[in-house]
Amino acid sequence: MLYESVAMNPSADLVNKLWRLCALLRKDGVTYQQYVTELTYLLFLKMASEQKDESRIPEQYRWGALKSASETDVLQRYKQALIDLGDGTKIADRSIVAIFQNAATIVREPANLRKLIDAIDGLHWFSDERDAFGDAYEGLLQKMAEETKRGAGxxxxxxxxxxxxxxxxxxxxxxxxxxxxxxxxxxxxxxxxxxxxxxxxxxxxxxxxxxxxxxxxxxxxxxxxxxxxxxxxxxxxxxxxxxxxxxxxxxxxxxxxxxxxxxxxxxxxxxxxxxxxxxxxxxxxxxxxxxxxxxxxxxxxxxxxxxxxxxxxxxxxxxxxxxxxxxxxxxxxxxxxxxxxxxxxxxxxxxxxxxxxxxxxxxxxxxxxxxxxxxxxxxxxxxxxxxxxxxxxxxxxxxxxxxxxxxxxxxxxxxxxxxxxxxxxxxxxxxxxxxxxxxxxxxxxxxxxxxxxxEDGLETPEDIAAAIEGHLKTALEEIAALMAELEGDAVDVELPEAAE
Incomplete structure (x- = not known):
C-alpha cells in the first residue's frame, strides 16, 4: 500500500524505522522477505501488548516476558513461544494457534534478537484507530518492493x-x-x-x-x-x-x-x-x-x-x-x-x-x-x-x-x-x-x-529492467490468453525470471 507524507501519516515514520532494523539481521544472511515475515511475529506480540489484549497468550510468551528475558535466554524463549503458540494441545484459542501454526524463527544470534526486541519496544506507536498492524506490514512490503526492484509479489x-x-x-x-x-x-x-x-x-x-x-x-x-x-x-x-x-x-x-x-x-x-x-x-x-x-x-x-x-x-x-x-x-x-x-x-x-x-x-x-x-x-x-x-x-x-x-x-x-x-x-x-x-x-x-x-521518471538500470520485465510479463500473459482462445483450451506460459 502507499502512504501519505510522514507529517500526515505517522505510520510512514514507523515503517521507516522498522525497515532500518533489517540491518540487524542482514549479517545472519536473512533475505528481505524472511525479515518481513520474522518481524510480523514480533509485531503481533507487541501490538497485543499495546492493545492490552494478551489474555489468550500464555504469560511466559507475552511481550513483557520477551522484553525482560536475558540475552542468553531470549532466543530459546522466543523459539519455544513460536512452537507452543502454534500447538492446539497447549493453546485453547484457535485463532492464536492458526496464526502461529508452523511458525519458526530464522534469527541465529541471541544478541540480534535482543536488539530487535528492544528497538521495536522503543518505537512510538500510533493510534489504534487506524489499521496499525496492516499499515506497518504493508508499509514494509512497499519498502521491500523499492529495495529489491522486483515488487513484493x-x-x-x-x-x-x-x-x-x-x-x-x-x-x-x-x-x-x-x-x-x-x-x-x-x-x-x-x-x-x-x-x-x-x-x-x-x-x-x-x-x-x-x-x-x-x-x-x-x-x-x-x-x-x-x-x-x-x-x-x-x-x-x-x-x-x-x-x-x-x-x-x-x-x-x-x-x-x-x-x-x-x-x-x-x-x-x-x-x-x-x-x-x-x-x-x-x-x-x-x-x-x-x-x-x-x-x-x-x-x-x-x-x-x-x-x-x-x-x-x-x-x-x-x-x-x-x-x-x-x-x-x-x-x-x-x-x-x-x-x-x-x-x-x-x-x-x-x-x-x-x-x-x-x-x-x-x-x-x-x-x-x-x-x-x-x-x-x-x-x-x-x-x-x-x-x-x-x-x-x-x-x-x-x-x-x-x-x-x-x-x-x-x-x-x-x-x-x-x-x-x-x-x-x-x-x-x-x-x-x-x-x-x-x-x-x-x-x-x-x-x-x-x-x-x-516509469518515465526511472533512472537506475535496476528500475528500468524491472519495468521492462513487467511489460514483458503482461505481453506474455496476453499471448497466453490469445492462444487459449484460438486453441479452445488453456495454455500455460512459463514466465522468465529476471536476472538479479
Missing part, C-alpha cells in the same frame, strides 16, 4: 482506494461481506471500521447483532499461507473471529461452498495474471478453461452475490476488452447485474510499474435469470487521463478521488442523480445499446491522455 490495494470503495458501497450491520482475495484483510477491516463508526462501536446493536458482526458478517479466502497468517493476525487484533476465513483457492471447489455464496456485499482486488491452470470449480461455466486469475474471479463475484447484492471489484484493463471468454463474461455481467459504474484508475498506484486497473461497481439483479439485461447504462469515470504520475514521491490519496465520489452520488447501487460531463469531462454515460454496438467492449476512452507513464 502481490498487489496490495492502496488504503486510499479501499477507503473510497467502502465509503461508496456503504456496508451495513447484518450484511454478509466477502473478500474472495482477502490479502491481509484491508477491505474487511475497513468495512468493519465503517460499520462500527456508524453504530457507536456496535453498542447500538443488540447482543445477537453484535455477535453476528464479530463472528459471521466478514468472510474471506486467501490462498497464500504467509499472507493468510497476516490476515488472521490483523483480524485478531480487531477482535474479529476467524471462523469464516479460509486458507484456500477461491477458484477451487472450496470457493463455491455455502458460506461463500449469497453475499450482500463483495469488496475485492483479485490477483492478476496467469493462475497456473484453469479453475477446478464446476460452477464457473464461462471461465472454466481460462488459465488466468482475473476473469474467473469476476465470474465468482457475479455468482457469489445474493439477488440484489452489490460489489466493487478491482480489475486490470484486459477485463474490459478481451474477446472470447472475456466478451462472454462481460455479457453475463451486464445481463445478470447492473454494471452501473466503472472507475478508470491512475497508473502508478500499485507496486508494479505500468499496472493499469479499474473498479467495477455492480449490483446483482433481483431476478435469478433476468429476461433482459439488468444493465441499461454504464457510467465511466476517467481518473487516469491527465493524472499526475503516482509513486514514492507522490502517494495516492483519498482526496485524489474526491471528484469521483461526488459524481458517484450517495446511492451505493448507482441510482443517485448524475450528470454526463460530455467529451471534455471525466464522467460519461453510455447506454447498453451503445456498448453493444462496440462489440461489448467497455474500454472506452474519450480524453486525450497527457499523463506521464509511471
Amino acid at each position: 502481490q498487489y496490495f490495494t492502496p488504503r486510499a482506494l479501499i477507503e473510497v470503495m467502502v465509503r461508496l458501497m456503504k456496508p451495513e450491520p447484518g450484511e454478509v461481506i466477502q473478500d474472495p482475495a482477502a490479502g491481509t484483510g484491508g477491505f474487511l477491516i475497513s468495512a468493519n471500521s465503517y460499520m462500527k463508526e456508524k453504530t457507536d462501536d456496535y453498542f447500538e446493536l443488540s447482543p445477537k447483532q453484535q455477535a453476528f458482526q464479530l463472528r459471521e458478517a466478514l468472510r474471506g479466502i486467501e490462498n497464500v499461507p504467509d499472507t493468510f497468517r497476516l490476515l488472521l493476525m490483523n483480524l485478531h487484533l480487531h477482535a474479529i473471529d476467524p471462523d469464516n476465513l479460509d486458507l484456500a483457492d477461491t477458484l477451487s471447489p472450496r470457493g463455491s461452498e455455502a458460506k461463500f455464496k449469497n453475499a450482500d456485499l463483495i469488496l475485492t482486488n483479485p490477483p492478476f495474471g496467469p493462475a497456473g491452470g484453469p479453475p477446478t470449480r464446476d460452477d464457473l461455466t464461462i471461465t472454466d478453461r481460462v488459465a488466468s486469475y482475473q476473469l474467473p474471479f469476476v465470474e465468482h463475484c457475479i455468482r457469489a452475490l445474493k439477488l440484489g447484492g452489490r460489489a466493487a471489484v478491482v480489475v486490470p484493463d484486459n477485463v474490459l476488452f478481451d474477446d472470447g471468454r472475456g466478451k462472454e463474461l462481460r455479457r453475463r455481467l451486464m445481463s445478470w447485474c447492473n454494471l452501473h459504474t466503472i472507475l478508470r484508475l491512475p497508473t502508478g498506484i500499485f507496486y508494479a510499474q505500468g499496472v493499469k486497473t479499474n473498479v467495477l461497481f455492480f449490483t446483482r439483479s433481483t431476478e435469478e435469470a433476468p429476461m433482459e439485461d439488468a444493465t441499461k447504462e454504464v457510467w465511466i469515470y476517467d481518473a487516469r487521463s491527465g493524472a499526475p504520475p503516482y509513486g514514492k514521491t507522490n502517494p495516492f490519496r483519498v482526496s485524489d478521488l474526491e471528484a469521483f465520489v461526488q459524481a458517484f452520488g450517495e446511492d451505493p447501487n448507482g441510482a443517485s442523480p448524475r450528470a454526463d460531463q460530455d467529451e471534455s469531462g471525466r464522467f460519461r454515460r453510455f447506454t447498453r445499446s451503445e456498448i453493444a454496438a462496440r462489440g461489448d467492449n467497455l474500454d472506452i476512452i474519450w480524453l486525450k491522455d497527457t499523463s506521464a507513464e509511471a
